[in-house]
Amino acid sequence: MAKRSPRRRGTLVGAALVTALALVIPAVGPAAAGPSPTSAVPRDDEDDVPAKVKAHTTSQPLVGWTIGLDPGHNGGNAANVSVINEQVADGRGGWKQCNTTGTTALNGYPEHEFTLDVSLRTREALEALGATVVMTREDNEGVGPCVDERGTFAEDSDVDLMLSIHANGSTDPAIAGFFAIIADPPLSESQGLPSLELAETMITALTDGGFTPSTIYEEALSQRADLATLNFSRRPTVMLELGEMRNPAESELMSSEAGRQQYADALVDGVLDWSGPHSPR
Numbered sequence: 001m002a003k004r005s006p007r008r009r010g011t012l013v014g015a016a017l018v019t020a021l022a023l024v025i026p027a028v029g030p031a032a033a034g035p036s037p038t039s040a041v042p043r044d045d046e047d048d049v050p051a052k053v054k055a056h057t058t059s060q061p062l063v064g065w066t067i068g069l070d071p072g073h074n075g076g077n078a079a080n081v082s083v084i085n086e087q088v089a090d091g092r093g094g095w096k097q098c099n100t101t102g103t104t105a106l107n108g109y110p111e112h113e114f115t116l117d118v119s120l121r122t123r124e125a126l127e128a129l130g131a132t133v134v135m136t137r138e139d140n141e142g143v144g145p146c147v148d149e150r151g152t153f154a155e156d157s158d159v160d161l162m163l164s165i166h167a168n169g170s171t172d173p174a175i176a177g178f179f180a181i182i183a184d185p186p187l188s189e190s191q192g193l194p195s196l197e198l199a200e201t202m203i204t205a206l207t208d209g210g211f212t213p214s215t216i217y218e219e220a221l222s223q224r225a226d227l228a229t230l231n232f233s234r235r236p237t238v239m240l241e242l243g244e245m246r247n248p249a250e251s252e253l254m255s256s257e258a259g260r261q262q263y264a265d266a267l268v269d270g271v272l273d274w275s276g277p278h279s280p281r
Helices: 051-056 111-128 147-156 193-208 228-232 248-254 257-275
Strands: 066-071 087-089 095-097 132-135 161-168 179-183 221-224 237-244
Touching: 066 111, 066 147, 087 147, 095 147, 111 132, 111 161, 111 257, 147 161, 147 228, 161 257, 179 193, 179 228, 193 221, 193 237, 193 257, 228 237, 237 248, 248 257
Parallel strands: 066 132, 066 161, 161 237, 179 221
Antiparallel strands: 087 095, 179 237
């Protein structure tokens, strides 16, 4: 496998201020099998809006905040194996594979479509609350970005926090639940207590949102040194494995539009909770 230095390759999505009323969400391509993912749909019935979001829609508490969303993987990765197999810097002096294809649900629904759909839904709600939201990718047509670029995206875009959205693929179908990952040992101040507190806030929000904490990670928290996305980030950043795609119940939930909206609602609640005691940069 060819090694390359940690240079920029490809064009990442730039920061852009988009109002909620002007938001147009790109269509997501259909999965090879299973239900087709749907883009976030504006709610006509205010009863469908989570109470915490509804309470803030007039005050827009996230004005001044810039939030990064990193939907894991990409739709073109599987057809470009040589590209995603390139070696990139891991942020700790070693090398890491550029990217992977991700996992799939039991019905064939791919992780890359799940992560994009949840991220688009999350973006829509965050922008309605006044935030500027930037994403490492906005469709399923590309390749990458590589994991080093995903990490440096946080600082390049000067975000206040970043959520890297994923789903896990444990082969044992009995394993269930979501978990958060942070860089350990930290390489910057932001990777220390700020990222830990962000992870704990998101874990609480997901639990309160009705999701099961991981059955394999104590307190649904994993601390790792081998993830370039986390190593390169110089902003409070957490990687969220939102569930197990090989677990029957969670596979069905992730494959449903209602389930993906439920995940997005919990993520928005977590950001609101995090913003309370903090200030944007």
